[in-house]
Amino acid sequence: MSGRTPACDAFGVGAPLRILLVSPRGPLYRHRTGIWKKSLRYQPLTLTTLASLVPSDVPAEVTLVDEGIHELPAHVDADLVGISAITGTAPRSYELADRLRRDGIPVVLGGVHPTLVPEEAQVHADALVVGYAEETWPRLLRDFVRGEMRPRYDEGPSLSLANLPFPRRDLLPASLYTVAHTLEATRGCTHKCAFCVVPSAWGRPRQKPVAEVVADIVQMNARRLLFLDLNIIADVDYAKELFRALIPLKVTWGGLATSFLAEDDELLGLAAKSGCRGILVGFESLREGSLKETRKGWGARHGYREILRKLHAHRIAVQGCFVFGFDHDDEAVFEETAEFALETAIDLPRFAILTPFPGTPLFSKLKEEGRLLTEDWSYYDGQHVVFRPAQMTPEALRAGTERAWKKAYSYSGVARRLLASRLQLPVSLAANLGYRFYAHNLSRFYNCREALL
Ligand code: B12
Ligand code: SF4
Known part of the structure; x- marks a missing residue:
């Protein structure tokens, strides 16, 4: 005490x-x-x-x-x-x-x-x-x-997300955020990706009763929502029930889901009908070896091109996230991935450096192999190299990631992606210009000179 x-x-x-x-x-x-x-x-x-x-x-x-x-x-x-x-x-x-x-x-x-x-x-x-x-x-x-x-x-073993009060959103200034109507319907995830903190920290999925999620949306009087759920489709039956309940509310929403969203036609149809306009998908890698290495081999079962085509066909814009630095990645991976983002018209591509968060299987593996460069957690932000990659130098990983950002967000790259996708154009253009600025100022804003490399 x-x-x-x-x-x-x-x-x-x-x-x-x-x-x-x-x-x-x-x-x-x-x-x-x-x-x-x-x-x-x-x-x-x-x-x-x-x-x-x-x-x-x-x-x-x-x-x-x-x-x-x-x-x-x-x-x-x-x-x-x-x-x-x-x-x-x-x-x-x-x-x-x-x-x-x-x-x-x-x-x-x-x-x-x-x-x-x-x-x-x-x-x-x-x-x-x-x-x-x-x-x-x-x-x-x-x-x-x-x-x-x-x-x-x-936390006890029987934590329930039912009958909880609504978040006190009134205590933060809505005007300082681009999206103030954020909410959660679920927590946790069914998968066990080796780099992800979710299985280690929180484990199994759990859900709020759909009626309570709807009540929260109604009391917020919200029209544009962002679900912060780690994987909103972790429980597919629950996700379908939720999407059906959203349809009459006539809202639009964005959230995070695995590529499995596009593999279940009923689920995808319901998501689109319920107002889903944008989804963040962690594709992580185009290389099968890298996906397998990180226990996400299931991710590319039906091919990412087809997944992206289906999402776009349902008018869902995609924030596609890729990670560089897996043991199967060599120096060709940066160009290859950025080009894929352009070809498939990913609306908002993002590239992170593999980060072995403590408590994850990836952290234990790299520590055991003596490959960690630092345990100063302030560098564990997805943009610094904190371990020795298998097939390149740490500097090559940092520089290659920056090159991928710059390629995807060159003016011609932005134009090529947005003209092919044409989804949510005003929002997408604004977000792309924001990310373009970010892509061209990575070293400045991440203070790379005071960093490890
Ligand atoms: C909002 C958010 C952000 C925000 C704010 C981050 C912040 N400081 O909290 C921003 C956009 C800045 C951000 C950035 C990043 N994020 Co983020 N983010 C989220 C997100 C989507 C939602 C957080 C949230 O509101 N959750 C809902 C609340 C209710 O849950 P909660 O935060 O866990 O809180 C509960 C408990 O943990 C606990 N609790 C939490 N804090 C406290 C404090 C006290 C005193 C008590 C009593 C209890 C308590 O009580 C709450 C109720 O049960 C989460 C994913 C998620 N759904 O949680 C990822 C998440 C937190 N982010 C993550 C990551 C990886 C990142 C980035 C590295 C991504 C990137 N490459 O850019 C950066 C890191 C930036 C940095 N500075 O290092 C990881 C965390 C990994 C880790 N070990 O740190 C998460 C879990 C996503 C994931 N899939 O792994 N993020
Ligand atoms: S699917 Fe996403 S949230 Fe689930 S364990 Fe893998 S990386 Fe984490």
Whole structure:
């Protein structure tokens, strides 16, 4: 338990508990809002969800700071601070936590990184929340006001996503995000890709009751939605039920799904009919060997060209994500992949450098093989090379990734892709111009000179 007496001395008695929830910035946001003046971001749900979970029997004033859009005040005035850490933001999270604790403010750490490496995070926190916090965060707060906060709270085996309050989206300024109507219907994933944190941190899929998802959309009065689900079609029957329920709402939406979306005609038809206008698909690689190596061999069963053709035929724009640096990748992979993105008219291609997030099978493998170049987590952001690739130098991997970005986002590349796809043209053009700027400023904004290479 922390040494500080809470301002709210018992349930409902005394001043409300002042809770500050922070999502620290990562390397991408070293430069305030990143590379764009106004943040080209959707509103994350982490802090707004945690705010909604503060139980009514713990009177509290909750303040949210998303460092992607806000500055954290130099002087923090709070009774309890909760910090959410992903791997890339872990060093900043620990630095903040250590500073606040030195000032006598108790700190709770949670999120995917503390869930993956709890022993590391524990030393920076008065309390650690491991896993999803729907049950544990309210319990922690009740313990805190009684002066009985424990050092660690773990997600229980029977966590349900039913009957939860809607996220407190009102606590973040909608105008600073390009999409403020974000939501989740599901969590987790059925697959076990070797580089992905989802199987290690959260495992099996679970769903919110469809009626509750619909109720959230109705109360938001939203027309344009973004689902932040890790894989919205992880449970196909649930996805079909959800898409059917969205049809009468006449919304448009985007989300994340595997390429399996285009392999089930009924599912794809329902997605399109329910208003799906854009989908992020992790294609990862065009090379079968790389897909197999990363336990995603199922990804290309029917060929990515056909998958892209079907998605486009249903008027669904595709944000196609590729990863470079697998053991089967040689230096030809960059040109080959960028050319594929142009030929197949991927609306918004993205290229990341393979990142062995701690807690994943990929991390264990590379560590065992002595191939990790650093365990400074601030470089674990998908754009820095943090391991020794099998078939090229680290510098070749960094430079090749940058070349792929530049090829896909050259003016002729943008024109070639968009003229062939012609989907969501105004939005797609704006996003492409944003990414074009990003592609041509990668080294500047990622501070590559102070990086590893
Ligand atoms: C919004 C988002 C972002 C935002 C904000 C990130 C941030 N700082 O949180 C932006 C766009 C900046 C971003 C960037 C990136 N992201 Co991102 N992002 C997401 C996304 C889609 C949604 C997060 C969300 O709102 N979830 C819903 C909430 C309710 O769930 P949650 O955050 O897990 O929170 C729950 C628990 O974890 C817990 N909890 C979380 N924090 C705390 C704190 C406290 C105090 C407590 C008590 C509990 C608690 O309680 C919540 C309720 O149960 C997730 C995927 C996902 N669906 O989670 C990926 C995800 C977090 N991102 C990921 C990745 C890989 C990236 C990038 C590297 C991608 C890239 N190549 O650009 C970059 C990294 C940037 C960096 N600085 O390093 C990975 C994380 C991997 C890791 N080990 O860090 C995820 C999990 C996606 C994935 N498929 O693997 N991302
Ligand atoms: S399909 Fe996507 S979310 Fe699921 S384990 Fe693989 S990379 Fe992770």
